[in-house]
Amino acid sequence: MKRWLSFAVLLAALVLTVSACGKNKDTLYFLNFKPESAEAFNKIATVYEKETGKKMRVVTAASGTYEQTLKSEIGKSDAPTLFIVNGPVGYASWKDYCLDLKDSELYGHLTDKGLALTSGDGVYGIPYVVEGYGIIYNKAITDRYFALQNRSTSVGSMEEIRSFEQLKAVVEDMTAHKKELGIEGVFASTSLKSGEDWRWQTHLANVPMYYEFEQDGISVADGSVPEVSFRYSDQYRNIFDLYINNSVTDPKLLGTKQVADSMAEFALGKCAMVQNGNWAWSQIAGIDGNTVAEENIRMIPIYTGIEGEENQGLCIGTENYLAVNKRASAEKQQAALDFLNWLFTSETGKELVTDELEFITPFDTFEADEQPNDPLAAQIAAYLADDTRTSVPWVFQLFPSQNFKNDFGANLLKYAQGNLSWEQVKSEFISKWKSEAQ
Amino acid sequence: MNSRILKKYFPFFVMPISVCYLLAFLIPFLMGIYLSFTEFTTVSNARFVGLSNYAALFSADDNFLHALGFTVLFTLVSVLTINFFAFLFALILTEGIRGTNLFRTVLFVPNLIGGIILGYIWQLIINGILIRQGVDITFSATYGFWGLVVVMNWQMIGYMMIIYIAGLTSVPVELREAASIDGAGYFTTLRHVIMPLLVPSFTICSFLTLTNSFKLFDQNFALTGGAPGRESAMVALDIFDTFYGRAGSEGLGQAKAVVFFLILAVVALVQIRLTKRLEVAP
Numbered sequence: 001m002k003r004w005l006s007f008a009v010l011l012a013a014l015v016l017t018v019s020a021c022g023k024n025k026d027t028l029y030f031l032n033f034k035p036e037s038a039e040a041f042n043k044i045a046t047v048y049e050k051e052t053g054k055k056m057r058v059v060t061a062a063s064g065t066y067e068q069t070l071k072s073e074i075g076k077s078d079a080p081t082l083f084i085v086n087g088p089v090g091y092a093s094w095k096d097y098c099l100d101l102k103d104s105e106l107y108g109h110l111t112d113k114g115l116a117l118t119s120g121d122g123v124y125g126i127p128y129v130v131e132g133y134g135i136i137y138n139k140a141i142t143d144r145y146f147a148l149q150n151r152s153t154s155v156g157s158m159e160e161i162r163s164f165e166q167l168k169a170v171v172e173d174m175t176a177h178k179k180e181l182g183i184e185g186v187f188a189s190t191s192l193k194s195g196e197d198w199r200w201q202t203h204l205a206n207v208p209m210y211y212e213f214e215q216d217g218i219s220v221a222d223g224s225v226p227e228v229s230f231r232y233s234d235q236y237r238n239i240f241d242l243y244i245n246n247s248v249t250d251p252k253l254l255g256t257k258q259v260a261d262s263m264a265e266f267a268l269g270k271c272a273m274v275q276n277g278n279w280a281w282s283q284i285a286g287i288d289g290n291t292v293a294e295e296n297i298r299m300i301p302i303y304t305g306i307e308g309e310e311n312q313g314l315c316i317g318t319e320n321y322l323a324v325n326k327r328a329s330a331e332k333q334q335a336a337l338d339f340l341n342w343l344f345t346s347e348t349g350k351e352l353v354t355d356e357l358e359f360i361t362p363f364d365t366f367e368a369d370e371q372p373n374d375p376l377a378a379q380i381a382a383y384l385a386d387d388t389r390t391s392v393p394w395v396f397q398l399f400p401s402q403n404f405k406n407d408f409g410a411n412l413l414k415y416a417q418g419n420l421s422w423e424q425v426k427s428e429f430i431s432k433w434k435s436e437a438q
Numbered sequence: 439m440n441s442r443i444l445k446k447y448f449p450f451f452v453m454p455i456s457v458c459y460l461l462a463f464l465i466p467f468l469m470g471i472y473l474s475f476t477e478f479t480t481v482s483n484a485r486f487v488g489l490s491n492y493a494a495l496f497s498a499d500d501n502f503l504h505a506l507g508f509t510v511l512f513t514l515v516s517v518l519t520i521n522f523f524a525f526l527f528a529l530i531l532t533e534g535i536r537g538t539n540l541f542r543t544v545l546f547v548p549n550l551i552g553g554i555i556l557g558y559i560w561q562l563i564i565n566g567i568l569i570r571q572g573v574d575i576t577f578s579a580t581y582g583f584w585g586l587v588v589v590m591n592w593q594m595i596g597y598m599m600i601i602y603i604a605g606l607t608s609v610p611v612e613l614r615e616a617a618s619i620d621g622a623g624y625f626t627t628l629r630h631v632i633m634p635l636l637v638p639s640f641t642i643c644s645f646l647t648l649t650n651s652f653k654l655f656d657q658n659f660a661l662t663g664g665a666p667g668r669e670s671a672m673v674a675l676d677i678f679d680t681f682y683g684r685a686g687s688e689g690l691g692q693a694k695a696v697v698f699f700l701i702l703a704v705v706a707l708v709q710i711r712l713t714k715r716l717e718v719a720p
Contacts, residue, residue, distance in 0.1 A: 068682045075480035093479050093685030193576075194663040255576025255665055256565055403683035410667040417577050419666065436684060 028056040028335045031073055031080035033320055035063045036279055040356035044349075048339065051348060056339060064195050067402070070094075074325070081328045082336040085125045087319045087397025088223040091117055098124035099324040099333060106322075106340050109363040117321045118221065125321025128344070129359040132299075132316040132380040132391075133203055133277030139296040141272040144181055145174050152176075158298065164235070164305035168242055174272065175246045181272070185248035188262035188274035190240075192254040192416060197409035199259065199275055204239065204302065205408065206315055206396040208232035211306050213395050225398050226437050233426040235304035243275070244416050251416040267292055275302065277315075278376035282358070285374075299379040301392075313383045317394030318362070400437040407432050474693040477686060484689075491693035501668045502694055505676035506701075512583060512672065513651040516590045520647045521640070524595045528602030529628075542603070546596035553593070557660025560589045564661075575662060582662040582670030589657045594650065598643045605639035606632070634718045641713040648709055652702055673698050 032041050038060035045056045059080070061069035066084070073080055074097060085091050085098065100122040101107050107123055110116060117125030142158050145151065153169045161167050174186045191197060212231050213219070230236075244251040248271050259276075260283070266274040267287035274280075284292060301312045324336045343349040345365045353359050358372035360380060371381060383389055399405055411428055414420035469481065474491055476484035495502050527545060531538050548556070564585050565574045575581045609632055617627045655674040658664070664671030664679065671679065677698065681691030 067685075071480060071682075071688075075482055089685070096479070096483060194665055250572060252573045252577065253565075253569065255574050256561060401684035403679075403687075406679075406683060407667070410665060413576060414666050417573065417666070419577070 028054065028082065028332065028339055029078065029080045030056060030058050030082040030336075030339075031070060031084065032058055032060040033066045033084035033086070034279075035060055036282060037357050040352070040358075043356055044343065044352050047348060047352060048342065052338075052342065054335065054338070056335075067093075079325060079328065081325045081332045082339070083323055083325065085117065085321045085323045087321070087394075088117065088220065089397060089400065090319075091119065091124060091321075092224070094323065095119070095124070097323070097326055099326040100124065101126055101324060104337055104340075106337070106344060106363070109344065109365050111362050111364050114221070115318065115362055117323075119223070125323050126340075127318040127320065127362050128322050129320060129357075130316060130318055130362050130380075131277050131279060131360070132314040132383070133275065134299040134301050134314040134379075135273050135275050136266070136280065136297060136299050136376065137273045138266065138269065138292050139298050140293065141181055141183060141269070142174075145170075145177065145272075148177060148180065150177075158300055161300060161303070162310040164238055164303040164309070167300075167303050168238075171242055171246050171273075182269070183248075183272055184265075184270045186246040186272050187243050187248070188265040188271045189247055189249040189257040190243045190251075190254050190416070191257040191259050191262050192409065192413040193256050193258055194406065194410065196258040197412065198405070200240065200412055201405045201409035202396045202399065203277075203315065204275065205236065205399070206394060207239075207302050207304050207392060208236045208306065209398075210315075210392045210395050213398070218395075218398070220393065220395060220397055222398070224400070224437060226434070228430060228433050230426055230429045230433075232304065232306055233422070233429070235306045237422050239302060239304045240412065240415075247271070252418070254416050255413050263287065278360075278374070278380055281374040281376045294375050297375045297379075299376065299383075301383075301389075311388055311390055313386070313389030313391040314380060315394060316380060316384065316391040317397075319394055319397050400433055404432050404436040470692055471696055474689060474696045477689045479685065479688065487689065491689045492697075494690050495693050495697065500690075501671065501676055502673070502680075502697075505668070505671050505673045508579075508583070508670065509652060509654075509672045512586060512590075512654075513648060516587050516594075516651045517644060517647045519587065520591050520594045520598055520651075521643055523591060524598030524643065525602050527595065527599045528606055531599070532603055532606045542596075542600070545599055548593050548595075549597045551593070553654075553656025554660045556589055556593055557657045560585065560592070560657075561661050564588075576665035579666060579669035582665070585661055586654070586657060586670070586672075589661060590651060590654065593657075594647055598647065601643050602636065602639050605636045609635050634716075637713060637717045641710065641717070644713060645706060645710060649702065649706055652705070653698075 030041070030045075032038060038058075041058045041060065045058050049055055059069075059073070066086070067090075070080070070083060074083070074094075083094075083097075085094055091098065102121070102123045104123075104126070106126055107113075107116065110126060115127045116123050117127075137158060139158070146155075146157055151173055153166075153173050155161060155166050155170050158170075161170060171186045174181060174183075178185065190200060192200065208230070209228070209232075212228060213225070215231075218225055244254065248265050249257060262274055263276070263280055263283045264287050265271050267284045267290040269291040281297070284290060284297070285294075299314060301309075301314050303309050303312070322340065324333050328336075343353060344361065344363050350366060350370055353361060354366070354370050354372050358374055358377060360371055360377055371377065384391065408425075408429055411420055411425045415422060415425050473481065473484055475486060475488060477487050477491075478484035494500060531542055531545075561575060564581070568574050568577070568581065573581075575585055613631055613635075614627060617631050622630070653674050654672055655678070658670070658672045658675045659678075662670040664675055668676070668679070673694070677691050677694045680694060681688055
């Protein structure tokens with residue numbers, strides 16, 4: 001008898017220890033995708049609790065590990081109620097968990113309903129941030145170049161550049177004058193370390209694929225593309241060659257470079273240009289010894305030499321969609337929707353979005369003056385306002401899988417090192433797309 | 439008396455570990471085997487698909503077999519080099535030279551550093567050397583391979599050395615004396631007296647190095663990340679990439695993990711059998 005009693009006590013103690021891990025039963029659990037916004041979201045959670053008395057918990061996945069974090073978190077009994085889905089491909093793996101948000105208040109506030117992630121009649125993801133990328137440049141350095149007496153181009157300023165030919169001429173001439181300009185290379189390192197190559201295997205590839213999809217009449221709403229021809233691979237190669245041959249780093253040494261290295265090179269004035277998006281501002285400004293003045297940071301579109309690119313704008317879009325967990329209890333779902341309404345419609349919430357998150361949002365509750373004031377966001381707003389420019393949407397959401405992107409990135413590295421011909425890069429792009437899209 | 443007390447407290451002592459074992463090992467392990475026959479996103483929504491994951495695993499366009507070959511080669515080389523150097527250092531550091539304790543400590547310290555950190559540190563060192571050739575470690579899988587061997591050696595030698603030192607100091611002095619009286623030289627004594635008595639140490643060390651090399655992940659992840667392409671990815675990294683690289687291939691990753699477990703279990707059992715047979719009593 002006594003023995004069983006001790007047994008029971010022990011078991012009870014164990015159960016207690018195990019169950020203590022999962023106590024936050026009634027709080028809202030938000031799984032955040034953006035590591036750069038982790039601090040801001042933590043602050044938002046504190047303010048939200050202070051203002052409404054409702055608790056919320058924010059967990060941020062480490063860079064590049066969102067999908068696996070979501071995979072393990074959503075299987076738990078205390079699963080995230082609010083999470084992020086990455087475009088149609090992300091939706092394909094999480095469709096069993098996405099609540100239909102057609103009747104939600106937030107969806108009503110979406111300025112362009114076409115931006116939402118839809119399937120059939122349902123709305124399963126609501127974008128919450130509009131981002132843009134292009135070639136960021138340091139105007140202080142380019143001005144120095146345009147002031148040179150012995151430069152060999154006729155282009156007078158960065159704004160005049162409207163095609164790849166012009167960009168190439170300027171960049172190559174800048175490389176020839178790099179000593180006088182005080183830079184080590186025109187472009188920051190093309191970071192090709194695995195896991196750090198998304199600027200090339202995803203963002204840069206977006207440009208040629210946009211023109212291809214445009215011709216073939218494919219849009220993001222189609223959800224999946226079984227096969228592609230990578231028609232503009234030569235144009236991709238144009239810009240990629242320009243990046244790696246006019247860079248701070250030798251093409252053979254790119255395999256261990258990270259995005260942070262590139263941004264540091266740019267911030268320290270070692271190079272004049274870097275391909276990245278508006279999210280990079282905090283990274284540039286936060287680097288010790290940053291020499292780039294806020295008023296000198298500008299962006300131009302990524303020109304690749306495709307016909308009709310004179311009017312091309314920045315690549316503007318989103319791949320992050322808010323989704324509410326269908327398998328959570330009704331109260332929890334309501335709590336998630338309440339939080340979203342508070343964040344994007346209340347005065348306090350909106351202030352936090354513009355000042356802390358520095359998001360350009362796609363909701364009609366934000367007035368024109370309620371936009372973030374960082375210089376890159378201002379560039380995006382300016383391009384959006386310019387009617388002569390056509391923005392390039394983020395069609396890379398249709399890329400079939402992470403595997404596909406990783407393999408393409410690895411091939412780009414081999415190409416940069418001289419171990420793979422461009423023909424092979426192209427043919428593997430096509431064949432891998434086909435096999436991964438199945 | 440003693441056995442009664444033991445009986446009484448038996449549950450106390452065994453329960454915690456068996457519950458932990460059940461929760462942290464046995465249940466996930468059985469679930470893992472089941473999941474390898476399914477297609478799933480999370481463990482709660484699995485759909486049974488039979489053997490198709492296993493069929494995909496052995497298909498030509500999958501990287502698993504290549505990763506397996508790479509791993510086997512790596513294991514062979516690193517088991518041999520680690521044990522050779524560890525034994526050598528153990529012999530030197532039991533000769534009573536000055537600073538023995540310092541050297542033992544210094545050699546052991548790398549083992550206390552995590553694999554990810556070691557991987558990154560060595561990546562810097564190796565790239566610092568390769569830059570003379572104008573390349574870096576991602577240039578070729580051969581660089582990655584030898585880089586991994588160096589890192590593994592650096593980390594494991596100290597640990598194995600400690601085990602060998604423990605074995606060496608337990609060799610009875612009388613035996614050595616008897617051997618030297620009989621006219622045996624240093625190498626004869628080493629070969630015919632000391633080494634047979636050290637077989638238990640060899641068993642432990644070769645087992646530890648074999649399994650650790652076989653399932654190496656952190657160092658591989660940090661040092662090369664599988665680059666170039668997936669050529670320097672070992673099995674554990676390949677499983678990881680499969681599991682997280684594409685929606686819908688979690689089951690395939692799981693199937694690879696099961697196959698990996700089977701191979702590792704067979705190799706380890708055979709190895710223990712073989713070395714056990716060589717053991718002698720002093």
